[in-house]
Structure formats: C-alpha cells, structure tokens
Amino acid sequence: MLLQDIIAAKRDGQTLSREAIRHFVMAIADDSAGNEQIGAFAMATYLNGMSLDETVALTEATRDSGSRLDYRSLDLPGPVLDKHSTGGVGDPVSLILGPWLAACGAHVPMISGRGLGHTGGTLDKLEAIGGYNVTPERATFERLLKDVGVVIVGQSGDLAPADKRLYAVRDVTATVSSLPLIVASILGKKLAENLDGLVMDVKIGNGAFLESDAHTRQLASTIADVARQAGTPTTALLTDMNQTLAESAGNAIEVHECLAILRGERRDSRLLQLTRRLAVETLLVGGIAKDRETAAARLDACLANGQVAERFERMVAGLGGPSDLLSQAPAHLVGAPVVRDVFAQQPGVVSAQDVKAIGMAVVALGGGRRRAGDAIDHRVGIDQIAGIGQAVDDHRPVARIHAASDDNAQRVAAQLRDAFTVADQAPALPLVHDTLPDPSLAGDLR
Structure with missing residues (x-):
C-alpha cells in the first residue's frame, strides 16, 4: 500500500479504509513517511474532511502507534x-x-x-x-x-x-x-x-x-x-x-x-x-x-x-x-517582585471580558509561550480578575498584575484594561452550556 495512493484518495474526496489509515499512521510513527507526505495528508484531510468511521480509525491508529499504559x-x-x-x-x-x-x-x-x-x-x-x-x-x-x-x-x-x-x-x-x-x-x-x-x-x-x-x-x-x-x-x-x-x-x-x-x-x-x-x-x-x-x-x-x-x-x-x-505555600511558590492594580476607565459593572486578550497579557508578562519551547516565568500573571457582573470603581480594580519589572507591568496594564468592558449591567452566563454528544451534529467532519 503506497502512501501516495492514500494521499491521492483523500485528496479526491474518497473514504479511506481502516487499513489505509492505520498504514499511514504507522508510517508516521516509524519515520517512513516524509514530512511532505504528512503535510499533504493533513491538507487533504483539512479540505475534504473525514467520516465518523474514518475519524475513529484515525484515533485508534494514533492511540496504537506507541505503547499503552497497562495497570x-x-x-x-x-x-x-x-x-x-x-x-x-x-x-x-x-x-x-x-x-x-x-x-x-x-x-x-x-x-x-x-x-x-x-x-x-x-x-x-x-x-x-x-x-x-x-x-x-x-x-x-x-x-x-x-x-x-x-x-x-x-x-x-x-x-x-x-x-x-x-x-x-x-x-x-x-x-x-x-x-x-x-x-x-x-x-x-x-x-x-x-x-x-x-x-x-x-x-x-x-x-x-x-x-x-x-x-x-x-x-x-x-x-x-x-x-x-x-x-x-x-x-x-x-x-x-x-x-x-x-x-x-x-x-x-x-x-x-x-x-x-x-x-x-x-x-x-x-x-x-x-x-x-x-x-x-x-x-x-x-x-x-x-x-x-x-x-x-x-x-x-x-x-x-x-x-x-x-x-x-x-x-x-x-x-x-x-x-x-x-x-507553607509562600515558601515554595516564588512571587513576582512587582504588583500593580489596573483600574477601569470609569466605574460600573463588568459586562464582558476578552478572554484571549487576558491570556495574551499573561504571555506578554512572560508567563506563557508564543512558540513551543519558549521559556516562561512562573512568578508572573494576573489575579483579582473581576468577573462578569462584578462592580468596579476607583477602589476595586478590574485586575492586579504580577510582573517581573515596573516596565513590564506598565506595558501590559493598558492591554489588560482594554480586555474588560464596563457598563451599567451585565448578561447572565451559564457555567455549563450543554452535555454532549448530540446526534443532530453527526456527519462528515471538516
């Protein structure tokens, strides 16, 4: 079974057999598939999707490509x-x-x-x-x-x-x-x-x-x-x-x-x-x-x-x-040297958070990665984050920054402030939106 034939079949929108999928995944695991072939397979899958049965086969082959825990x-x-x-x-x-x-x-x-x-x-x-x-x-x-x-x-x-x-x-x-x-x-x-x-x-x-x-x-x-x-x-x-x-x-x-x-x-x-x-x-x-x-x-x-x-x-x-x-947590969890409150532009109630922006503020402080392998500073981050529906004013900040330096804290403060929307009232958000699966969502996957 040739890898290029498997790639061509998925490129042309065909449904791959369980055997073909397993063969390709094992070739990935044992390095007999080149990166260009893996990329072509990934793009063909991205463009044409997979049936549920194909996805099960791909999952099981990935699971079985190495050792499994045994208790x-x-x-x-x-x-x-x-x-x-x-x-x-x-x-x-x-x-x-x-x-x-x-x-x-x-x-x-x-x-x-x-x-x-x-x-x-x-x-x-x-x-x-x-x-x-x-x-x-x-x-x-x-x-x-x-x-x-x-x-x-x-x-x-x-x-x-x-x-x-x-x-x-x-x-x-x-x-x-x-x-x-x-x-x-x-x-x-x-x-x-x-x-x-x-x-x-x-x-x-x-x-x-x-x-x-x-x-x-x-x-x-x-x-x-x-x-x-x-x-x-x-x-x-x-x-x-x-x-x-x-x-x-x-x-x-x-x-x-x-x-x-x-x-x-x-x-x-x-x-x-x-x-x-x-x-x-x-x-x-x-x-x-x-x-x-x-x-x-x-x-x-x-x-x-x-x-x-x-x-x-x-x-x-x-x-x-x-x-x-x-x-004795403080003895084992090193804290950041700079702590600074961030206040909203005007008093009110937090009506929305830009959660990705908050996460990227942590990255900007050095507490996260832009690329795999980046070193991080475990000390830095944000706390006292005002939740949706919480009142903020000159005394209650929207968040508090923990930074490695004053310059870092000042640079991130404006970015963090913009991640909060303050208004007169806030929506009620559910903690859990749903429990799944939902049969109505069945079908080919892209």
Whole structure:
C-alpha cells in the first residue's frame, strides 16, 4: 500500500479504509513517511474532511502507534478515570479534580501538557511548585497511581508518537483546525492511558480554542462519539470561556487559588463549581456513583474532611515537591517582585471580558509561550480578575498584575484594561452550556 495512493484518495474526496489509515499512521510513527507526505495528508484531510468511521480509525491508529499504559500488575481497586480540557485561561481544574476523584476511589493517570498561545498548561502550573518532577520514573508513576490515586505528569515519548510528528507538521501547514485531526490528536493520547472512563471539558466562548461556537459544539459531540466507539465511555461538557474560570491567570498564582480551595477557604468560586460538576460526571461515567445526587454528596464529603487536600499534597511530595505545600505555600511558590492594580476607565459593572486578550497579557508578562519551547516565568500573571457582573470603581480594580519589572507591568496594564468592558449591567452566563454528544451534529467532519 503506497502512501501516495492514500494521499491521492483523500485528496479526491474518497473514504479511506481502516487499513489505509492505520498504514499511514504507522508510517508516521516509524519515520517512513516524509514530512511532505504528512503535510499533504493533513491538507487533504483539512479540505475534504473525514467520516465518523474514518475519524475513529484515525484515533485508534494514533492511540496504537506507541505503547499503552497497562495497570494489570497494579491490581487497582477502583476504575481508571481522567478528564481532558481543550484549554482555557485561568483554568487550573486538573489540580483540584485529580485528587478529588482519587479521594472518591478513582485512579487518575493524568497525562497533561504545557501552555501555548493564550491558553495555560497544567504542567507549567505544577512546575511553579519547587521540585515538582513532571517526568518521573515509571515505578514512581505506578506507585503514586496505586497508593495516592492520582499522578499528574507529562507525556512520555512512547505514548502516541505519531501524534507528535503529525501535530508538528499541522502547525506549519495551517491545518491545526481540522476537526478529525483535532479529535484524533486529543483522543489518541488520552485513550492510550487505557481509561475506564473519560470526561471532556470543551471550552466555548471568546476564549475557546475554536472561534466558532458551532464548530466547538461539533467538536465536543464528535469527541464523545469517537471515544465511545473506540471503547472508552465518555461524556463531553461544553463549558463557558467567555470569562476566566479562576480569578487568576498565571502559573504560581493559579496554584495559590487552588490551594485556597483545598484548604476550605473558598467555597463560592466558579472554579470550584465547574470542577465539582466535572467530577460528578466523571464519577458517573466511571461507575463510582449511580446518580448525580450520590456523586455530589460523596464529593462534598471528601472535600470537607480534607481528603482531597491530603491526596494533592501526597502527590506533590511523591513527585519531588514539598510535603508542606498547603501550610507553607509562600515558601515554595516564588512571587513576582512587582504588583500593580489596573483600574477601569470609569466605574460600573463588568459586562464582558476578552478572554484571549487576558491570556495574551499573561504571555506578554512572560508567563506563557508564543512558540513551543519558549521559556516562561512562573512568578508572573494576573489575579483579582473581576468577573462578569462584578462592580468596579476607583477602589476595586478590574485586575492586579504580577510582573517581573515596573516596565513590564506598565506595558501590559493598558492591554489588560482594554480586555474588560464596563457598563451599567451585565448578561447572565451559564457555567455549563450543554452535555454532549448530540446526534443532530453527526456527519462528515471538516
């Protein structure tokens, strides 16, 4: 089977067989496909799309292009579950959700990524904690997964290796936004974790990965359909990203906000509300709870009695971080030297946030990446972000900048101020827009 014949078939709008797709993906993984062939395949897929069956085949081939996690020797007493987000701003859900699920009896092998562009990355947040190692030895990974129930680390080189090559080519050929390629990239890595259940947090709104709400909705539905057909029970939630989820954006700063929740100091935040909703759905999809009321009660009890905080701290210590992070956070999370309030032009109520602009303000401060491989400053970011519907005036800023220098703070202040719209009143925004899949969105994917 020649690679150029597979490319030509997709170029001409034909439906590829499962065998042809697997052959091409394995050629990507073993380097027998050249970058020009990968680029041609990506462009043909971008232009002509794929059927749902083709997308399932592409996902499964990506999953199988390397090793898959195997827990049989661990004799785990509970289901293996995980959550994945399409990425947002001020979104440290994983840091709370992973240990929360573990406290309820799940085992969470969360393979996470780094931030790029306006979105933050879970690994960057965790690396703000002194000593935290995101690439542990396999023995450490397995021990923590069994004993603590959660381990949040980076992707190893042998997990879905075809995706790494394909994504690198997509990034330079303007084919990143192809829906079937997005689905296969996300799920190829996640399903290699050999999960018993998965919940997808798909962001919708002006800070989302995809600009079109209709495209985002189709992505969520397709992810759930493809994952289920590939053998992993999956629920996808469309969650709001028309404002930052947390009241902070930036690596060490977001960790501080998570620690406040784990210590029981914050009980009314959007971050906690969404994390709880995602946790409920994960317990359901994993069979730990039979209904939402039972799941919610179990989650609330584990958070209140300190089990969630204890699991998080044990995970951090087990991966090289401090054992007293919850009580001595300032000693382990380095702060920025310059802190400056940013005020609105006039008093009123925040009626809108430009979430991408807020994310890019963090990047401008040095807390994010414009290109993969860029170094970041874990200290910098933004906190006290005024949410939609919150009053601001000469005393209550729209946000507070944490910067490496006065010049950086001054340069970003105007950019950040412009990210907030202040008016007399504000719209009510749902936290969760929908739970999918939606059969009406079925069809070929582009």
